Amino acid sequence: MAEIERESMEYDIVIVGAGPAGLSAAIRLKQLDADLSVVVLEKGSEVGAHILSGAVLDPCGLDALIPDWKAKGAPLNVPVKKDNFYLLGEGGKLRIPNFPMPPLMNNHGNYIVSMGNVCRWMAEQAEELGVEIFPGMACSELVYGDNGEVKGVVAGVFGLEADGTIGPDTEPGMELHGKYVFLSEGVRGSLSKEVIAKYDLAADSDVQKFGLGMKEIWEIDPAKHKEGTVTHTSGWPLGSNAGGGSFIYHLENNQVYVGFVVHLNYKNPHLFPYMEFQRFKHHPMVADLLEGGKRIAYGARAITEGGYQSMPKMTAPGVALLGCSVGMVNVPRIKGNHNAMLSGMAAAEAAHAAIGAGRSSDELTDYETEVRTGAIGQDLKKVRNVKPMWSRWGMVASLLGGGLDMWTNTFGFSLFGTIKHGKSDAESTEQAVKHQPIDYPKPDGKLSFDRLTNVAFSFTNHEESQPAHLKLTDENIPTSVNFPDFAGPSARYCPAGVYEFIGDGADRKFQINFQNCVHCKTCDIKDPSQNITWTVPQGGDGPNYPNM
Template sequence: MEYDVVIVGAGPAGLSAAIRLKQLALAAGQDLGVCVLEKGAQVGAHLLSGAVLDPIALNELIPDWQARGAPLHTPVTHDRFLVLDEDLAWTIPHLLIPRIMRNDGNYIVSLGEFGAWLATEAEALGVEIYPGFAVADAVYGDDGAVIGVVCGDMGIGKDGQPKADYTPGIEIHARYTLVAEGARGSLTGKLEQQFGLRDQTQIQKFGLGIKELWRIPGKQHEAGLVLHTLGWPLGGRAGGGAFIYHMGEDLVSIGLVTHLDYANPTLEPYEEFQRLKRHPAIAAMLQGGERIGYGARAITEGGWQSLPELAFPGGVLLGCAAGMVNVPRIKGNHNAMKSGMLAAESVFAALAAGRAHDTLADYGERVVQSWIGRELRQVRNIKPALSRFGSFLGTLYAGADLWLGQLGFKLPWTFKHGKPDYASLKNAREMPKLDYALPDGVLTFDKASSLQLSNTWHESDQPSHLVLKRPEVYLTQNLDVYNAPEAHYCPAGVYEIVQRQGQRALQINAQNCLHCKTCDIKDPARNIIWLVPEGGGGPGYQGM
């Protein structure tokens, strides 16, 4: 199939690019073929975020979004910042919070619902969107440029042989390919290697966001409240913090972001999140409520100094695929949307000039000169300071840095990220073994019951999309040195240690996979390969 532009990923970045391309084409009286491929069963099925949306990009893309029914129903009414210890909570006065971290004018949203609405706007303009199509690789021309993508085969059995319903993966050719597959995308990683888009100094950093959706009693609900916490339960174990967003209809999004550069291999981000809900201040809010949703997703945290080259021959990287999250704001969707719009403008200009499959160098410059670049430069030292100085001193530095920036002082230095997240784990014998309380089934839950709420599904008779490159390394490194960290960091119980012939062995329950990509990030041996499963599999988030 041939298109002018193919876009990988129907998230805010990809859909914004598609909409802008069609807007430009219609304004010029041209017909432009734009195709969006989405590996989820439907648009929004794999979208997961807090989420508080800064509407700055939406105002530019669709100025009349309110009249068009955009699902931004809950404006932020007030911010609250808490520092927690095991029993107490202290409120940070609002006046001490730097302006960049306040949420005036923002909206609490379901990112899945917002993505689905963007998709309807794109389709109304003539964009073709195909859910259930998982992109396995790029297609390269004779000169090495990307000329499109190929989707994964459907109907392959566990034995690797075609089944009766076998369908070979289709190639989608285009004059330009836009990659917007989110954090730690498989295609992104291949393109970074193929074209050398990332050098050794541009280390990407990540966090793991784990989220639940609750319906709570009305008397405990404060519509429009945005609450963030620091301190307990992670404390000195890891960097990170909690978010609690009160949406409409007595709904609350609650989650914990754990920075993945922690050292203790027995730390479990999922269990740390369960501990959070036991805090008296949090438990009182959730008491009598019902948990109705669960999910997890990796978050890019490297920021300005971790951005790779954004353009390659035949295409560009957008949004979280490149890593455009503002860590102190815990926001990236507005930057993702803007990057999609800027990419669309570069692509349209190239097509109008009769070009194809070349490197859109002006796109990277557009990003740098836009408010994306200004915002990411302003907060560039926050994440490295947290990693370098620890949670307490790093937070103090972050506050001083942000306040100085607000007062107009531009600090001349830029901290570098020291090492990738997988290299931060220490030998299990050097660290205390962390034990966690059993779930009570009221506020805290096990992974199996949580997984049910994510609506995760994979075709049972297909090859595992999670494989070990060197199985023998697992025994000598992950198991012997690090005490099987994948069994601790995975938020879905994919990796399980079992007994086989009297020996400990790894069992991979690939059918549980939430596509969070944590194993691809944190595995200390770089041994776990995350392949693309059949399209339509994975989580089926609703209202998340």
């Protein structure tokens, strides 16, 4: 598409992604200088359409950004009233008391929220300040300047032919140029991935680690609903097969968020994360809660889990990475939205100072310094060893050693230093001959559901005539390597049924049903051959999450 001539528009700051990081940056920029021109480009059909998070929100980011958020009607309506932690066996449970937990694990003062609705509200605040927000505008390319700096993005390409060529209905899109470009795409964004590779930003950081988070919204029997209750579990059904756990959050209107996270460094390629989630709901504790209720929404997305030691360099000439484009999730707290907001504010303040000094298109080093040494770095540094302990030594070691490490970090030191993660999640996948297949019960259609039925509850839609946004580096690898060596894991690790193998032997074919894609990016992360690249489809396509 590089040969196409496009119209261009000039802004002070171009922001890719209307999540908590991008919107916080936009709001903060306008708070600092109402005359700055700021644009936010969002690939979802509306702000919030692609936002999926647990979510129990630590309001510290919102407190710093909009101190009077309560008066302005922010949708933080359900304060956490009770915290529960359980270790599950197949038929039973063990309550872990709260008192041994490090103080940072306390959810007092936090809120059960729909981050999609929080972002919708934040977008309203941004627009009132004069920020231009364009939903349905996927950013498909970066625009580079003469000196190799990032100077903008290409957005709004529509109507390409199925083979990627220009057709009679093609709209070539526009170039949006900025003195600085902020990438707040969330986990494993395609432009962020390009920037990290081009400028070698991960050269001095540990490998990034990820989890797959799947979530359903249920309406349950009012007699069972306990608004403000937060429950987390570990153990069954994953056991020794994979790290991970669940969350159950009681919000308002007799609704609960039921979620399940599988760490993507699992070894057994036969593991089926989606079916682990469905099996989990048949545990007596969960089944009793959900029976008589109905599932009303479903979604999935990857989670950055590498933490402090895995954050790449965050700046390059003309560009800064925000929020989960860097990876700012506090894994034991299962929280990252507060850090995303704080990162957006820090980037905005660094860009405002730079523009005020007459600079543009250089590196915002003050932003990186603030992230690593300020509130975000302090939050993540305390818990940096929990995830690698879990990966290397298992759940029990993580609970005991990680708990001890978090306690000592409360007083400013660690007994363990900084533990390395080791292999990437793709490299962690072992050959199928080393593992036994796993027999999963068939979904019953009441508590558990097949993938395609559930995907319908993500309200996903893609224009079928466009090029597939999931690209293969080598079209032969799925059938020549991944199926014989790894039992075709893409047919299982995808939570939306995008990938399937059809036929047998020499007639076996690999099919990509990109219309099902919920933009979780798991394939880009977990494919053992690293043969799949996730890119953006045309704007507005993908899931349309209502209250995720």
